[in-house]
Amino acid sequence: MERVGIPLGVEPVTQRRVVRSEWTKLISLRSTRWALAATLVLAVGIGVLACIVFETRWAHLSVTDRTDFHPLSVSLAGINFAQLSIGVLGVLAITGEYSTGMIRSTFGAVPRRLPMLWAKVLVFGSTAFAISLPATFIVFFVGQAILSGEHINIGLGHSGVFRALIGVPLFLTAMGLFGLAVGAIVRSTAGGIAALAGIVFVLPPIVGLLPSSVADSVDPYLPSNSGGAIWTITPDPGTLAPWAGFAVFCAYVAVTLAIAAVLLVRRDA
Amino acid sequence: MIELRGVSKSYGRKTAVHDLSFTVRPGLVTGFLGPNGSGKSTTMRLILDLDAPDGGEVTVNGKRYRDHRAPLHQVGALLEASSIHTGRSAYDHLLAMAQTHGLGRERVEAMIDLVGLREVARKRAGTFSLGMRQRLGIASALLADPRVVMLDEPINGLDPEGILWVRNLLKGLAAEGKTVFVSSHLMSEMALTADHLIVIGKGELIADVGVREMIGRSSQSSVRVRSPDAARLAEVIAAPDVKVRNLGTDLIDVQGLDAEEIGLAAHVSGIVLYELSPRQASLEDAFMELTGEAIEYRAGEGSASTTALAKAA
Ligand SMILES: Nc1ncnc2c1ncn2[C@@H]1O[C@H](COP(=O)(O)OP(=O)(O)O)[C@@H](O)[C@H]1O
Ligand SMILES: [Mg+2]
Numbered sequence: 001m002e003r004v005g006i007p008l009g010v011e012p013v014t015q016r017r018v019v020r021s022e023w024t025k026l027i028s029l030r031s032t033r034w035a036l037a038a039t040l041v042l043a044v045g046i047g048v049l050a051c052i053v054f055e056t057r058w059a060h061l062s063v064t065d066r067t068d069f070h071p072l073s074v075s076l077a078g079i080n081f082a083q084l085s086i087g088v089l090g091v092l093a094i095t096g097e098y099s100t101g102m103i104r105s106t107f108g109a110v111p112r113r114l115p116m117l118w119a120k121v122l123v124f125g126s127t128a129f130a131i132s133l134p135a136t137f138i139v140f141f142v143g144q145a146i147l148s149g150e151h152i153n154i155g156l157g158h159s160g161v162f163r164a165l166i167g168v169p170l171f172l173t174a175m176g177l178f179g180l181a182v183g184a185i186v187r188s189t190a191g192g193i194a195a196l197a198g199i200v201f202v203l204p205p206i207v208g209l210l211p212s213s214v215a216d217s218v219d220p221y222l223p224s225n226s227g228g229a230i231w232t233i234t235p236d237p238g239t240l241a242p243w244a245g246f247a248v249f250c251a252y253v254a255v256t257l258a259i260a261a262v263l264l265v266r267r268d269a
Numbered sequence: 270m271i272e273l274r275g276v277s278k279s280y281g282r283k284t285a286v287h288d289l290s291f292t293v294r295p296g297l298v299t300g301f302l303g304p305n306g307s308g309k310s311t312t313m314r315l316i317l318d319l320d321a322p323d324g325g326e327v328t329v330n331g332k333r334y335r336d337h338r339a340p341l342h343q344v345g346a347l348l349e350a351s352s353i354h355t356g357r358s359a360y361d362h363l364l365a366m367a368q369t370h371g372l373g374r375e376r377v378e379a380m381i382d383l384v385g386l387r388e389v390a391r392k393r394a395g396t397f398s399l400g401m402r403q404r405l406g407i408a409s410a411l412l413a414d415p416r417v418v419m420l421d422e423p424i425n426g427l428d429p430e431g432i433l434w435v436r437n438l439l440k441g442l443a444a445e446g447k448t449v450f451v452s453s454h455l456m457s458e459m460a461l462t463a464d465h466l467i468v469i470g471k472g473e474l475i476a477d478v479g480v481r482e483m484i485g486r487s488s489q490s491s492v493r494v495r496s497p498d499a500a501r502l503a504e505v506i507a508a509p510d511v512k513v514r515n516l517g518t519d520l521i522d523v524q525g526l527d528a529e530e531i532g533l534a535a536h537v538s539g540i541v542l543y544e545l546s547p548r549q550a551s552l553e554d555a556f557m558e559l560t561g562e563a564i565e566y567r568a569g570e571g572s573a574s575t576t577a578l579a580k581a582a
Pocket of ligand 2: 309311
């Protein structure tokens with residue numbers, strides 16, 4: 001029989017090593033690679049499509065359609081979709097470990113557990129940013145090039161545009177981390193996705209049903225609305241200022257992550 | 270070395286482990302034996318700090334598992350339930366595990382060869398058979414050259430060749446001076462592999478003995494007697510230290526007398542014997558005797574498996 005007790009270079013577990021391990025985990029799942037690619041394609045594709053529709057139909061549009069039109073928001077039409085798909089990927093990054101039992105291997109290697117959570121935050125966060133940053137700029141430039149056929153495009157130098165284009169990837173990254181934190185708390189894929197979708201998509205219409213005096217003061221502080229402020233080019237009076245709104249959203253993410261961290265250490269695997 | 274002192278763990282109202290204390294020593298294969306549901310897997314999760322005990326203390330090589338700087342070098346474990354992401358290849362799984370301890374591709378390759386998964390290493394673990402998953406789990410356990418090897422029911426799903434391989438692997442690891450702790454609900458398997466036994470039932474310690482001692486400690490050998498007049502024979506040989514069990518209409522099992530004494534008694538009373546066979550107590554018997562009272566669902570399980578067998582036949 002082969003000997004297995006060969007001396008070898010075992011090193012202590014460090015945060016850096018756990019990050020490297022989490023990176024291997026993320027890129028080695030075919031489903032994750034596909035989902036990231038699909039997010040990128042759809043975020044760009046939907047925006048481009050929307051620009052084509054406006055450019056070709058422009059001559060026939062009503063006055064209200066024309067006044068409501070904004071070249072930046074049209075080219076970023078796919079971002080609403082991307083926020084859901086990145087959020088769901090964040091959920092899956094951790095619930096996938098629970099549903100398959102992988103979490104026991106992970107905690108066996110990193111029994112202190114928190115380095116695993118921080119590593120996932122770093123690895124998934126940077127991946128989300130690295131994908132959504134180019135996607136945002138690509139769809140902006142391609143979209144504006146299409147709209148320029150009718151001279152209804154907007155330039156990068158226009159006030160607020162650059163901030164919005166940086167804001168989109170920041171927002172998507174934060175949304176991904178929000179999903180990760182929700183997934184770490186809920187621990188089941190179905191539950192995590194339901195909780196995320198509920199907070200992002202179901203909460204706003206529910207608040208909308210409240211008396212308008214209440215709704216108007218609560219609405220800007222909802223997670224999706226506060227986070228969305230950073231890529232809104234024409235802030236209406238009901239929304240928070242771009243960076244203030246984003247700061248509120250980051251606070252939500254931070255608190256959710258903190259809860260996830262406490263539960264992660266306390267609960268049985 | 271694994272040490273448990275007064276460890277208890279409940280899930281809701283269900284007590285899985287109660288006041289459990291034992292020590293697992295290096296250089297031996299220690300079998301962890303108990304019927305299904307007796308708390309073996311729970312105990313192993315407590316050792317790995319996956320679950321927190323309600324009371325008591327668990328240490329591995331002198332420290333709590335989570336306090337070790339290179340935990341996989343202290344304990345390499347294969348848990349009962351699958352602990353692998355089904356979407357990841359065997360190679361990538363091992364690589365991710367290895368990287369947490371600064372190990373690289375070379376070590377991963379070596380482990381893949383050791384467990385014989387070379388051909389399927391790049392395939393998703395979800396496509397693996399139970400036996401292949403067990404092998405991957407063993408590769409994962411041995412990755413960081415652990416001082417303690419802890420395997421939960423490792424032969425589940427293995428073919429006879431695989432079982433032999435695991436048996437030899439465990440003995441080899443123990444011979445290298447490692448602590449080897451392996452659970453099973455099959456006494457027969459442990460009889461072939463283990464040097465020492467820790468037996469639990471209903472979450473409590475029943476025995477902590479050497480395998481030889483275990484056989485010795487068990488009830489004496491018995492004699493099986495077949496006779497058309499078995500009932501009368503039972504009356505004839507009745508005595509305070511003689512135990513007679515009815516095994517059928519004409520079959521009894523006698524403890525406390527040897528074959529010659531029974532044969533003679535039958536002759537004197539004119540009873541015809543068809544069979545008179547001395548039986549050596551096996552480790553299996555010893556185990557059944559020890560855990561007999563601790564088995565909770567034996568009747569239910571037995572009947573279920575009988576019907577399953579009947580269906581299969
Ligand atoms: N996570 C859990 N939640 C609830 N009950 C559990 C859990 N784990 C184990 N148990 C219960 O504890 C008892 C011991 O289970 P286990 O440790 O799996 O036994 P074994 O491995 O010896 O078959 C069983 O009755 C089981 O139902
Ligand atoms: Mg078990």
